[in-house]
Amino acid sequence: MSPLDLTHPLATGMPVYPGTEPVRVEPDATRDADGYRTTRLDLDSHAGTHVDAPAHLTDGSSLDEFPVERFRFDAAAADLRPLEPRERIGRDALRDALTADPDGVDLVAVVTGWDRHWGDDRYFDHPYLSAEAAAWLAAHGCDLGVDTVNPDPTPTERADEGEPDGFPVHERLFDADRLIVENLRGLGRVSGGFELRAYPLRFDGADASPVRAVAYPGDAGRD
Template identity: 85%
Template sequence: MPTLDLTHPLATGMPVYPGTEPVGVEPDATLDADGYRTTRLDLDSHAGTHVDAPAHLTDGPALDEFPVERFRFDAAAADPRPLDARERVDLDAVRAALTVDPAEVDVVVVVTGWDRHWGDERYFDHPYLAAEAAAWLADHGCDLGVDTVNPDPTPTERAGEGEPDGFPVHERLFDADRLVVENLRGLDRVPDRFELHAHPLRFAGADASPVRALADTGDADSDGNDHGD
């Protein structure tokens, strides 16, 4: 079964949510100096491709309180493109972009194509989901995946008037004990329906964790490659 890697590699200086400590991925021991290799990872729990738990913003469960099967998702892609910077993706757009009933899947991944801006400032001026769309997904028992740093608007100097403050999309989902997978990449390559694996690291009280996000597509990719790094 072909597998697509939807994960941004962890690397020193990679993009992080504004105000978050930078990521460091550096050699700690080397063959020449120590006779073995180790690597030091300095990173926030929300760095890179990661999954958010309700404990991030509420008194809801942390990641370690979910069964491990919870992170293997029957996924559907919703592709409402083309989208402009900081464009609001409303409920009608999500409904129109879906080819399946959201009640039939575990997670809906919204394809914005904004992962193409990974590494530059425009990445933070991504499209964002309307709160009512998030509530609709939660009502259907769906988690959410996005190829942006945030399903809510990310504050930058280019923010527009009328954009919601805070994290209304997160809140609607977390109130229903749903999960949010952020900073996915390559969603333009997934079919309308696929299996998503996004297993977090195991640590107590995890509000979020980096994941290796993989898509089992069930069909051969058009160029015969799995696009892994």
């Protein structure tokens, strides 16, 4: 496997979590007017492909408190496809889909295929993990990567009555000082073990940051 870019490009009007300010990527200076070119980026720390830190929801660590090597993950894919809109992914289904020993990897990349809906309303009616699945990941010391906007249910008018409120997956992972990489794309192109590099911007107290997420071939979690 050649290196694979798993990042959604930053662009004006790109999908963001409901209620978040829209992203704007606009020319600032131009060569014709100023003799040089610059671009103004106006975006939330959780825009696009990004990594969440425990400080997002808890009193836990911010991204700048983690060593830089923490963002280079031995990863393994758990391909759950096909999935229905707003389908719940339980612990057993996640465990059975994982291609490696969870004790031998840093991050589990959950493949739902929902990145194919990027840019339309269906993107927000994605499958989601159960709290038990998140607790299982935390117990094995695993971070989480998803090809959705959220590993928890995202509220929309099509939400089911039985769906959990709030962010139970985030909370269980953050309580264990784990990281969550969201809005990945193209996870269906990876298989087995691989290395994921997802380095955040460096700023004080970072609750989250956009990343350039790149997968490299490897055999994470295998003997």
